[in-house]
Amino acid sequence: MSAVAPRTRTTRFPLAIDADSALAASARLWLLVALAGQWTFLYYIATFYDAATLAGDFAAWSRNPYLLRGYVAGDTAGNLAFAAHVLVAAAVTFAGALQLLSSLRARWPALHRWNGRVFLTAAAIAATSGLGMIWLRGSRANFTAGLATSIDAVLILAFGALAWRAALVRDFAAHRRFALRTYVAANGVWFQRIGMFGWAVGNHAALGMTKHFDGWFDLGWAFGCYLLPLAVLELYLRVTAGSAAATRWVMAAGILFLTALTAFGVYAAYAFVWQPFLLRLGA
Secondary structure, rough: OOOOOOOOOOOOOOOOHHHHHHHHHHHHHHHHHHHHHHHHHHHHHHHHHHHHHOOOHHHHHHOOOOOOOOOOOOHHHHHHHHHHHHHHHHHHHHHHHHHHHHHHHHHHHHHHHHHHHHHHHHHHHHHHHHHHHOOOOOOOOOOHHHHHHHHHHHHHHHHHHHHHHHHHOOOOOHHHHHHHHHHHHHHHHOOOOOHHHHHHHHOOOOOOOOOOOOOOOHHHHHHHHHHHHHHHHHHHHHHHOOHHHHHHHHHHHHHHHHHHHHHHHHHHHHHHHHHHHHHHOOO
């Protein structure tokens, strides 16, 4: 009898599956951080702007030193436009966050559809009223900043219309892509805030920033606050649609890095700006 040498087992790690899991986990982690940051921003908006607006105390807006052009005595149309803008901004943040929850889509599809309509309508109103305030009311730091915000508003309107159209023709793959683009563009103000405050706190010197918002960082981030997130989203959609495992690993690592930056920006905005401002107001 000849002895048969035992076969050596080699453990193979399914790299493609691991890469998919890592990419999905990193995206979920970023989403959790982003939702926490956006709900913090919602708390700030609702506590200061919405509370004063619903109470009819429009003059209270002027207590915010970061607001370029809030309440203007005698400008009834402009004040009402700003009131509508801050009220729908809260709806955009709240409804947009709910739309990203997969459990909502799976368990309550009707609620997902109606909440999506609320989100797209609120985003369109916010974009339109924002354009009016920038160019009719002069609510802009400078021309370049106003142009940057206007492009973001146009993108919100375009992406939102395409998302709605795709849903009507039941092209749900296209609807998801355009809805995500609308969500990112509609949160351009939030990205701008956490980016600005994170940059100022991180380098301790506010490099490239001026009180007139015309420094190299101010102007660059005025465009980058929505173009960079949109570029990352497009890259993520392409990678998840089909790519090599190594590419998905790199994408997962990149999202983790961006998650850390997002978390720091949220911390900086809340700890150094939003919370101290609300505490001074006694909120």
